[in-house]
Amino acid sequence: MKTAAPRMSGMERRDRRFALALLSPALIVTGLLILYPMYMVVMLSLREGKSMNFLESAGRPLGFGHYAAVLTDPATWASVTTTLIYTAGSMIPAFLGGFAFALLLNEKFPGRRWLRSLALLPWAVPGVLVSVLFLWLLDASYGIVNALLRDAGWIARDIAWFTDERTAMFAVILPTVWKSLPFFTLTILAALQAVPEELYEAARMDGADKVQRLRFVTWPAVRGAAVLAFVLNTLWAFREFDIIFATTGGGPYRATETLGIRAYLEAFSYFEIGRACVLGMVMLAIALLVVMAARRPLQKEFF
Amino acid sequence: MFDLSSRSAKLVFGTVAILIAFFLFFPIYWLVISAFKPNAELYRITPTLYPHDPVLTHFATAFGRGNLLQQLRNSLVVSCSAAALNTLLAIYAGYSFAKFRYSGRRLVMVFLLSAQVFPFGLLLISIYPVVTSLGLIDSLAGLTLSYIVFALPVSTYMFYSYFTQVPSEMIEAARADGAGELRIFHTIVLPVSIPAVVTVFLYGFMWSWNDLLYAMTLIVSESKRTIGPGMLLAYLNEVNSDWGGAMAASIAASAPIVVAFAFLQRWFIQGVTAGSVK
Structure with missing residues (x-):
């Protein structure tokens, strides 16, 4: 709280009213389209019985029937595992690659600015487009990836990346890494550019080698931005829908059926709204765990 | 280094x-x-x-097949209006958070951001009836409104973060001169906030342009279909064998984003940077 001692209380009251007036349009829309739907998901997860109709569901008795059914269903836990593998499998390489690329773009070399602009593209284009592109790159008959691997002699037969149970997870992770790597690069690069060159000079004078400079000069400077980017991207990957839905639809044999896909299918294909909402609550719980784990650095970054 | x-x-x-x-x-x-x-x-x-x-035949077939042009136009209309609406709502809310002190301010903001962890797909279960009761189902206006869900929380945060860096002395000085609060915002704060406005507009535009799920669910008529579901239906199915057309359509679908970034990138990077590094 700022100490605006000489200010009159009437003035402050006017201020507060003005501040609320500024806030209210956003609040009304948020309430209608975000908070109310969130509340409904919680409520519907607690309504017993199956019903296709949203309004009819709302009138049913309360209970934990859906929770019991969903949480004892092995398919749920299989989806949890799938989601975690997908999220970690795409975020860790994207983070490391994005970090490395940021370090490289921080160096001065010809074409750097050009490269930086171009690097943003994968992040900005629609997920559907990314899906179409990777389906083509990894196409079983005419895909360039199979052709290159064949030429290199690493595979004897073409791989049907998206429809083979064993490779489907890798196939959906690849476009996810491609799409999220630039965001890491952008945010970490911005933090890197705020580090004064003198700091490195001083560390060099003190006899710090490359690894030590990275650890004691670079990392502390970018840690905040890196953690924030990692958490935001993880939450994003955690509820990613477009890429998986458009490429495998969760298949083959549920190999890529993450919680987000599963919840969508329950709600809009099987009309099991109660079950879908419980799955949503499971997702929320896991997401909150992630946020709690990163609470301290997040707090430092956000406020 | x-x-x-x-x-x-x-x-x-x-x-x-x-x-x-x-x-x-x-x-x-x-x-x-x-x-x-x-x-x-x-x-x-x-x-x-x-x-x-x-x-160039793939471009000819891509544009000749279905309604690519109409889908692009629908997407452009929805994305521009959603981005404008989002910027308008977020800028005032962000200013309110950044430059005024009142109880519950932080709580509201945390609440707003917590929506980010919620799976968007599930919100549809009740956005659908909300949009229906407003009489906006299967309309571009309804889709525009629902896109607020994606971008508003983070956009508000971006503005908040930007406005905290605008010196309060500037505002205090104008207040001392007796200028009204709205006037102060529009004549003093807004002109120095263009990078943030550009960033948030682009951010909102990107989310709307890239959406698949909401457009797929809230739009039924073919004449109102946007580019995401349009491409999904045309090229992402078991029998697609027109990869050339798919690539040509992809180029068309990414062109607006690429052009926007090419022109506004400098500001965009400034804006995102202000949000993520303090």
Whole structure:
């Protein structure tokens, strides 16, 4: 709280009213389209019985029937595992690659600015487009990836990346890494550019080698931005829908059926709204765990 | 930062740079050249690394097939209006959070951001009836309104973060001169906030342009279909064999984003940077 001692209380009251007036349009829309739907998901997860109709569901008795059914269903836990593998499998390489690329773009070399602009593209284009592109790159008959691997002699037969149970997870992770790597690069690069060159000079004078400079000069400077980017991207990957839905639809044999896909299918294909909402609550719980784990650095970054 | 004088350092630097650059840019390159290859060249067991015989037929078929042009126009209308609406709502809310002190301010903000962890797909279960009761189902207006869900929380935060860096003395001085609060915002704060406005507009535009799920669910009529579901229906099915057309349509679908970024990128990077690094 700022100490605006000489200010009159009437003035402050006017201020507060003005501040609320500024806030209210956003609040009304948020309430209608975000908070109310969130509340409904919680409520519907607690309504017993199956019903296709949203309004009819709302009138049913309360209970934990859906929770019991969903949480004892092995398919749920299989989806949890799938989601975690997908999220970690795409975020860790994207983070490391994005970090490395940021370090490289921080160096001065010809074409750097050009490269930086171009690097943003994968992040900005629609997920559907990314899906179409990777389906083509990894196409079983005419895909360039199979052709290159064949030429290199690493595979004897073409791989049907998206429809083979064993490779489907890798196939959906690849476009996810491609799409999220630039965001890491952008945010970490911005933090890197705020580090004064003198700091490195001083560390060099003190006899710090490359690894030590990275650890004691670079990392502390970018840690905040890196953690924030990692958490935001993880939450994003955690509820990613477009890429998986458009490429495998969760298949083959549920190999890529993450919680987000599963919840969508329950709600809009099987009309099991109660079950879908419980799955949503499971997702929320896991997401909150992630946020709690990163609470301290997040707090430092956000406020 | 690295000492690049030694040969081994140069080698490592170069190798990593090339590998990541290849991973990032080769798919883009392949997308572009595939759109210009004739079918005979496209469907070869050993692909050619550049179009030996470039043609424009895929663009003709992509635009001739279905309603690509209409879908692009629908997407443009929805994305621009959603981005404008989002910017308008977020800028006032962000200013309110940044420059005024009142109880519950923080709580509201945390609440707003917590919506980010909620799976968007599930919100549809009740956004659908909300939009229906407003009489906006299967309309571009309803879709525009529902896109607020994606971008508003983070946009508000971006503005908040930007406005905290605008010196309060500027505002205090104007207040002392007796200027009204709205006037202060519009004549003093807004002119120095253009980078943030551009960033948030672009951010909102991007979310709306890239959406698949909401457009797929809230729009039924073919004449109102946007580019996401349009491409899904045309090219992402078991029987698609028109990869050339798919690549040509992809180029058309990414063009607005690429153009927007090309023009506004400098500001965008400034804006995102202000939000993520303090």
